[in-house]
Amino acid sequence: MAEGQISENIEEYLEVLYRNGSNGEQVSTTQLSKDLGIAPGSVTQMLKKLENLGYINYVPYKGAVLTEEGMKIAQKITRKHRILEIFLKEVLMINEENIHDQACEMEHALSDEAERALCNMLKNPDVCPDNNVVPACNFDFDSCQQCYSQKNFDQIVNREFNLLSISELNSDVESTVSFIRGDDELLDDIADLNIKIGSDFKYxxxxxxxxxxxxxxxxxxxxxxxxxxANNIFIRV
Incomplete structure (x- = not known):
């Protein structure tokens, strides 16, 4: 594994933590054990390692919560997984029962540049075949139109904070609108409601x-x- 590269095993743990606790909810060891198919004792050992790496906050016998850095990694791998599921279903027309497992195998090898190209080709999708929200990219754009206009991937920089869509929020939130996804028609509909980047937001x-x-x-x-x-309006968290 190259220096700075995160192992597939760690990515899998963070992805499951995100799936069960994307809005700061505590995820139990029991839930992780069930979702990963791994013995609780082994899960506990990995959670201690993830805490030492700064990816989670872990409380024994209670569970784990993603840190800001852990959330960043978890969102990226979850986004790749869900975009791949859409690609496998809608473009390659893979049998639905095989889509999840194949996306799991492919997500770790998909580069950020290839992820962006897939997103553009699929016209910035908002939900995967299981109707789960595709997380926002971590590129520093306000909208998909800004992404389309930047042709040189090497000039793209990463956003310094994490986002959640309105439909992913599971607790009270006061923040700002920081990214809006979608085509011109959706952007016009959102603008008609006077929703814009930088708008004060309360839920x-x-x-x-x-x-x-x-x-x-x-x-x-x-x-x-x-x-x-709501799937396409993202709030700074």
Whole structure:
């Protein structure tokens, strides 16, 4: 393994932690053991290692929470996995029962440049075949249109903070809108609601939310955001 490269095993752990606790929720050792198919004792040893690396905060007998650095890595590998699932299903038309396992094998080898090219080819998808949100890229753009206009990958820099879409939020949040994904039509629909990069954002989590809408406050105005839009408006976390 090259210097600075993260092992596939670590990426798998961080990916499962993200899937179960993307919004800062504590994920139990039992849940990790079940999802990874690994004995609880082995999971505990790895969690201690991940904490020493600075990727998680771990409390024995309770569970683990991703740190900011752990979240960054977990989002990147999760994004690659879900984009690959879309590619395998919609372009290569692989049998659905094989898609997840093949994406797992491919995600670790997919370069950031190839990930970006796939995203552009698939027209910046927002959900994978299982209807899970595709995380935002970690490139320092405000929108997909900015990404399209930058032809030289070597000139792209990474964003210095993490993002979550509105539809991924599972707790109260006060922050700012920092990335909006989608084509011109979706961007126009979002702009019509006066939502823009830098808008003040407030969300009060409601476990009993009804329907496919999120009640949020943006620049002081209460808005019901449909889920298709919420999947593509990203908040700084």
């Amino acid at each position: 009060e989590f409601n476990e009993n939310r009804m329907g496919n809408y999120y009640l949020v406050t943006i620049d002081g105005a209460e808005l019901n955001i449909p889920i298709e839009m």
